[in-house]
Structure formats: C-alpha cells, structure tokens
Amino acid sequence: MKKHTLCVHSGTYRDKETRGVNTPVFTSSAFEYPDMPHNIYPRYFNTPNQMAVAAKLCALENAEDGLIFSSGMAAISAVLLAFLGSGDHAVLQGDIYGGTHHFVTAEFRRFGIDYTFVSNEAEDIERAVKENTGIIFIESPSNPLLRITDIRAVARIAGARNIITAIDNTFATPVNQNPIDLGIDIVLHSGTKYLGGHSDICCGAAVSSRSLIEKIRNSAANLGGSLDANACYLLERSMKTLxxxxxxxxxxxxxxxxxxxxxxxxxxxxxxxxxxxxxxxxxxxxxxxxxxxxxxxxxxxxxxxxxxxxxxxxxxxxxxxxxxxxxxxxxxxxxxxxxxxxxxxxxxxxxxxxxxxxxxxxxxxxxxxxxxxxxx
Ligand SMILES: Cc1ncc(COP(=O)(O)O)c(C=O)c1O
CATH class of the missing domain: 3.90.1150.10 (Aspartate Aminotransferase, domain 1)
Known part of the structure; x- marks a missing residue:
C-alpha cells in the first residue's frame, strides 16, 4: 500500500467487541500477567496504544520494529546510550539539533565515551572513524541550515566496518525520506514536530530492525522515557493526516x-x-x-x-x-x-x-x- 493509505490504516488496533474504527485508548498501567506470553507495562514500550502507533511509523519507514518515546531527546539519548559505553567512540555530524549536540558534550565524558564532531561530508565522516567507533549519527536535512548528507555514502562507510548508523529524520519526515531503504540502521524522530503536527504533544520515536530495537528497548526500559496512552492516541490520530x-x-x-x-x-x-x-x-x-x-x-x-x-x-x-x-x-x-x-x-x-x-x-x-x- 502507498503512504497515504498507510498513514490512515496501518497499526490500528481492531477492537473485536465494538468494531470501532479507531484504536481505543487503553488507560491501564497494570496488566494481568497469568497466561500471558509476556509482561505488558507502559515503561516496557508494549501497551496496545504504544504498539499501534509504533506499527504505523514502522509501516511508513519500512522498519521491522519501533519504540515510541516521551520526547525526541528521550529517543536519541536512549539509542546513543544503548550502543555506547566506556571506551567507545562516536562520530557525529556537527550541525545536528542543538539539544543532541548538547547531550553529547554535556554527558558523554561522564560515561567515558569519546566523540568526534564532523562536517556532513562523507569523506570527513570516514576520516573520523576509529577502531572503537560504535555509532555514526547524522541528520539530513540538518538543523537549521538544511545541509544534506549523502545517506547512502554514510551507510556504505559504516557497513564496511560493522558500525551502527543512526539518523535524525525529523526534518525530512517519513513522507520525504526513508533512510532504512538507503542503508541506515536506526531512524529517529522528534514526534513533537511533524508526526504530532499540531504543536500539542511532546514525543519521539526510534525504528529499526527487530534485533536492534530489542537492544534499544532493554536500555530504554531502564531509562524510562516511554509515552502514555493518551499521548500515543493523539500521535496516532495526527499521523493519519501526516x-x-x-x-x-x-x-x-x-x-x-x-x-x-x-x-x-x-x-x-x-x-x-x-x-x-x-x-x-x-x-x-x-x-x-x-x-x-x-x-x-x-x-x-x-x-x-x-x-x-x-x-x-x-x-x-x-x-x-x-x-x-x-x-x-x-x-x-x-x-x-x-x-x-x-x-x-x-x-x-x-x-x-x-x-x-x-x-x-x-x-x-x-x-x-x-x-x-x-x-x-
Ligand atoms: C531535528 C530535531 N531532533 C530532535 C529534537 C528533540 O526533540 P524533542 O524536543 O521532542 O525532545 C528536535 C527538537 O527541536 C529537533 O528539531
């Protein structure tokens, strides 16, 4: 199906009892566990409203799995901390969102993580890669000068060395750009922007392969930045018109x-x-x-x-x-x-x-x- 159709229909929870056409808001923060295949809990990113909106974004980004966060920064910080630890190095585009830049400069050293900021040129990114580089983080178009990074080139550089790649796709939106199709591993969004689209919710998202999302989920559940059911519903509703x-x-x-x-x-x-x-x-x-x-x-x-x-x-x-x-x-x-x-x-x-x-x-x-x- 095409994107306009996916925006409207993908992910919707089909309520068998009422046959309502929209996902109901599941307000529970406590779910019974006996006879259930896994534990459901809002901080584990697996309640019906979280899953419904994550599935919609995955359909739009051609991703296998995804997590919905309480802000774009909750998603970005969880991803970076899921793949980097003491002794690791990250290569980041310099002109990323100011909050991401500040997160790196304010927090990375405390965790023993080394980093290099580079231009958006693929050659500079390649030159900055070290033996211990664990992630390459880019943003395209970038904020605020709308510089364009050659996404395929970055994916090639990282792929040859088994380095994970992440992109902030907030400015592009899944309507204009699908980085997973271009070889990027993890796509991040500040859902506060276009996905929410009405300047009334704060949320974020990370989508990727099933295995990488499992790794991010384990770390993110400890950090605690999940999104509540009502905000998930608002996000799902907004994305129908994305x-x-x-x-x-x-x-x-x-x-x-x-x-x-x-x-x-x-x-x-x-x-x-x-x-x-x-x-x-x-x-x-x-x-x-x-x-x-x-x-x-x-x-x-x-x-x-x-x-x-x-x-x-x-x-x-x-x-x-x-x-x-x-x-x-x-x-x-x-x-x-x-x-x-x-x-x-x-x-x-x-x-x-x-x-x-x-x-x-x-x-x-x-x-x-x-x-x-x-x-x-
Ligand atoms: C490109 C980009 N990424 C990430 C963020 C952070 O998102 P949030 O404010 O939802 O944490 C912003 C916020 O302005 C942004 O513009």
Whole structure:
C-alpha cells in the first residue's frame, strides 16, 4: 500500500467487541500477567496504544520494529546510550539539533565515551572513524541550515566496518525520506514536530530492525522515557493526516523559498529544493520532497528583532512542524546552549531565521513575511 493509505490504516488496533474504527485508548498501567506470553507495562514500550502507533511509523519507514518515546531527546539519548559505553567512540555530524549536540558534550565524558564532531561530508565522516567507533549519527536535512548528507555514502562507510548508523529524520519526515531503504540502521524522530503536527504533544520515536530495537528497548526500559496512552492516541490520530499535511507544507515552503530569493531584504536563503543549494542533487537522489523548513538570513537593510515583532500571522515560537507557520532565530532557541564560537563554526549567525511552513495559504504566509520585512 502507498503512504497515504498507510498513514490512515496501518497499526490500528481492531477492537473485536465494538468494531470501532479507531484504536481505543487503553488507560491501564497494570496488566494481568497469568497466561500471558509476556509482561505488558507502559515503561516496557508494549501497551496496545504504544504498539499501534509504533506499527504505523514502522509501516511508513519500512522498519521491522519501533519504540515510541516521551520526547525526541528521550529517543536519541536512549539509542546513543544503548550502543555506547566506556571506551567507545562516536562520530557525529556537527550541525545536528542543538539539544543532541548538547547531550553529547554535556554527558558523554561522564560515561567515558569519546566523540568526534564532523562536517556532513562523507569523506570527513570516514576520516573520523576509529577502531572503537560504535555509532555514526547524522541528520539530513540538518538543523537549521538544511545541509544534506549523502545517506547512502554514510551507510556504505559504516557497513564496511560493522558500525551502527543512526539518523535524525525529523526534518525530512517519513513522507520525504526513508533512510532504512538507503542503508541506515536506526531512524529517529522528534514526534513533537511533524508526526504530532499540531504543536500539542511532546514525543519521539526510534525504528529499526527487530534485533536492534530489542537492544534499544532493554536500555530504554531502564531509562524510562516511554509515552502514555493518551499521548500515543493523539500521535496516532495526527499521523493519519501526516502525508497530506507534509505535502502542503512542502509546497508552501518551496513557494516561500523561491520568493525570498528575490526579496531585497534577504541576504541568503537555505532550502534544499533551490537549484543553487549545495546539497540539491544529493537531496534529489534521496528525498521525495525537499521538506517544509526554509532558513534565511536578513541583510543589513533589515533589523532582525523588528522583523520578528512585525509578523502578524507567523508565530515566533520554539519547535516546528505544526499546521501553523512558526519562525525562530536558532541562535536564541535551538542552538542557545552552544557558545557563540560553536555557533559561528556551524554558520549560525544572529540574523539567521528558520521558518517552519504551516498548511495555511502560501500567499498569506508570504504576504506576512513581506510586510514584516518592509517594516523592519
Ligand atoms: C531535528 C530535531 N531532533 C530532535 C529534537 C528533540 O526533540 P524533542 O524536543 O521532542 O525532545 C528536535 C527538537 O527541536 C529537533 O528539531
């Protein structure tokens, strides 16, 4: 079946008694154990609501198994800690989500884990690999400059050395990119973004092969970052419209990116769908759509703080991926915990903005941007 159909139907729990078409919310946190093949418990990631939504995501990502977490960071930290221990080394793309970057720099040394941050170039990733490298972690498109990593090349480098690969697929979404098909082992999502899609839940996910998920589950059950039944249900409900939301968001983003290129107050536009984006050809070869995030820098004619205050429709907000268009300055939001020098090394300036295109009318979003730019 195709993705639009999988979004609606896959994973749904079929309630034989009522024959309701939706998965019921199983509120129990205690499940009887006699005569059951295994113990069910929310922290073991195996309640009916957790399983239903995990199955939907697995269908969309072509994964064998998956776990639903209480945040994207719960998923990312559980995966990294499941495969790394004292004496191990990790290679990570430098321009990953700021929270992941901070998790590595703040926590890894305490666990005796060594790490190297590298560019998104496959040659740099290969050069950084050591004897004791246990995992290669990438993000594509990356946050916030939408750099594109050659996913197949990374999978080849890791595969030749038996190193596990993980990708943060949040920005791409399973609608636009399926990294398991490109050779990646583990796919991670901040479900708080597009999977949830309505800016009202915090959740995360990891999907992979059955054997790797078993390993992650054992570690994650100790860490305790599972998601409760009600939030799982909201996530499952939202994912039924994932395809149609993301397709509209991507077409809006493309429209806005193309218009911003010619705007007199804009210095630079970052969008993988633009032909002059350095990762455009690679993106074309591994993505079905270019995503719904557009980053841009104001030029010296516009004042960044005035611009944000003059927006009427677009909300300046943390997070992204909701049905409403939102905007943020990464230097004071997602990458706030990095030093100014670390941000500069990643190309994140104080005048950089990241727009998350919503599902509104593209012309309305653009008009709001244009009036705010003129006023600023
Ligand atoms: C690309 C990316 N990955 C991971 C995360 C972390 O997700 P969460 O906030 O759900 O923990 C975020 C959050 O902004 C993100 O943008």
């Amino acid at each position: 395809c149609i939301r993301v397709e509209k968001q991507c077409s809006n983003a493309r429209h806005i990116a193309e218009a911003l290129v010619d705007n007199p107050y804009i210095g630079r536009v970052y969008y993988p769908g633009l032909k002059d984006h350095p990762g455009h050809d690679t993106a074309k070869s591994q993505m079905k759509g270019f995503g719904a995030i557009v980053s841009f820098e104001l030029n010296e004619k516009a004042d960044p703080s005035k611009f944000i205050r003059k927006l009427n429709l677009i909300r300046p907000a943390l997070s992204l991926g909701g049905v409403e268009s939102t905007i943020c300055a990464p230097a004071v939001t997602s990458h706030r915990k990095l030093t100014r020098e670390e941000r500069a090394a990643l190309g994140i300036t104080d005048g950089l903005f990241r727009l998350s295109a919503g599902i509104e009318d593209a012309g309305d979003i653009l008009s709001d941007m244009e009036q705010a730019l003129s006023a600023a």
